[in-house]
Amino acid sequence: MVLKSTAINNRRYLGNKYKLLPFIKRVVNENCHDINTFADLFAGTGAVSSAFTDKTIITNDILYSNYICNLAWFSSQKFDVEKIKSIIAAYNIIQTTELNYMSENFANTFFSAEDCSKIGVVRENIEQQYKAGKINERERALLITSLLYAMDKIANTCGHYDAYRQGVKFDKHIELYYPNASNDNGAENFCFNEDINTVAKKVEADIVYLDPPYNSRQYCDAYHLLENVARWEKPAVEGIARKMERKSLKSRYCTKAAAESFEDLVNNLNCRYILLSYNNMNKKGNDRSNAKISDDDILRILNAKGRVQVFSEGYKAFTTGKSDIQDNEERLFLCICHE
Numbered sequence: 042m043v044l045k046s047t048a049i050n051n052r053r054y055l056g057n058k059y060k061l062l063p064f065i066k067r068v069v070n071e072n073c074h075d076i077n078t079f080a081d082l083f084a085g086t087g088a089v090s091s092a093f094t095d096k097t098i099i100t101n102d103i104l105y106s107n108y109i110c111n112l113a114w115f116s117s118q119k120f121d122v123e124k125i126k127s128i129i130a131a132y133n134i135i136q137t138t139e140l141n142y143m144s145e146n147f148a149n150t151f152f153s154a155e156d157c158s159k160i161g162v163v164r165e166n167i168e169q170q171y172k173a174g175k176i177n178e179r180e181r182a183l184l185i186t187s188l189l190y191a192m193d194k195i196a197n198t199c200g201h202y203d204a205y206r207q208g209v210k211f212d213k214h215i216e217l218y219y220p221n222a223s224n225d226n227g228a229e230n231f232c233f234n235e236d237i238n239t240v241a242k243k244v245e246a247d248i249v250y251l252d253p254p255y256n257s258r259q260y261c262d263a264y265h266l267l268e269n270v271a272r273w274e275k276p277a278v279e280g281i282a283r284k285m286e287r288k289s290l291k292s293r294y295c296t297k298a299a300a301e302s303f304e305d306l307v308n309n310l311n312c313r314y315i316l317l318s319y320n321n322m323n324k325k326g327n328d329r330s331n332a333k334i335s336d337d338d339i340l341r342i343l344n345a346k347g348r349v350q351v352f353s354e355g356y357k358a359f360t361t362g363k364s365d366i367q368d369n370e371e372r373l374f375l376c377i378c379h380e
């Protein structure tokens with residue numbers, strides 16, 4: 042079997058800004074000067090950071106699964122390309138029906154019983170190789186990332202793990218690709234896996250890019266299964282969607298406390314520019330899709346920190362049901378911070 046490779050954007054992720062990169066780059070290039078450090082503190086997939094790899098990159102995400110992918114793509118630690126390729130190729134030819142954490146808890150839900158068994162075998166092996174000192178932290182992250190991207194490709198969902206389609210025939214089988222990451226990342230790159238309001242107090246950067254969740258939809262609910270496999274703590278799961286306990290992963294940016302958290306965050310940022318992505322779903326969709334921070338609050342908070350400009354571009358809204366929002370636009374708020 043020929044080993045295929047994969048790139049950072051080859052995964053489905055709510056609010057992923059890959060398609061907006063030309064717009065984001067244009068705003069940065071035309072308005073921000075002397076940028077050496079780019080901090081992407083609600084990094085998600087890391088797609089936005091991938092457009093600024095000529096700078097020192099700092100990423101952060103509350104989800105460990107995103108942290109692992111960010112480490113795989115951006116860490117400065119070196120890895121052995123041939124070793125990773127041969128481990129992935131060996132994973133691809135495994136055939137197993139072993140009973141393990143994955144097959145016992147998830148068989149024939151998001152994946153077939155056989156694929157669950159294989160995911161369990163692969164994930165366990167990654168941990169064993171790491172504990173035995175055969176792979177380093179970056180190599181572990183690359184292998185987990187390869188597995189998470191492979192799961193996303195075949196999951197019996199519409200891209201997130203709130204529900205799966207019942208009674209389907211599982212016709213796609215898991216195939217791991219080699220994540221085409223660079224071995225020449227900036228020596229000062231750093232990835233965090235913490236609440237952003239904590240990280241804000243530790244980071245110093247020329248530009249901080251902020252892409253918070255917009256609405257009440259918690260990312261830990263949508264991606265619980267990827268998070269579970271990335272962490273590999275094998276917790277009990279419950280309900281039809283087989284979710285683990287997620288209290289510590291909930292984001293205040295999806296709640297009524299969003300504006301207050303945003304104000305605390307902005308006040309603590311140590312940077313020359315803040316670039317905020319926030320769409321204009323203020324009160325246009327259903328309750329769940331309504332934005333959690335009003336434009337008035339965004340402008341009040343950013344204006345206290347510096348001079349603010351707003352850039353916008355038409356963009357297709359994410360809707361799950363009947364509300365079809367036509368005039369949705371992605372906006373970038375640029376705050377040139379006071380000295």
Ligand SMILES: C[S@@+](CC[C@H](N)C(=O)[O-])C[C@H]1O[C@@H](n2cnc3c(N)ncnc32)[C@H](O)[C@@H]1O
Nearest residue numbers: 056057058083085086088103236237252260292
């Ligand atoms: C809109 S998504 C970012 C998408 C990203 N720009 C991309 O292109 O993939 C928001 C991200 O913020 C993370 N997040 C939410 N609340 C957070 C918090 N309090 N601290 C750190 N990360 C958080 C979520 O896990 C999610 O990945």
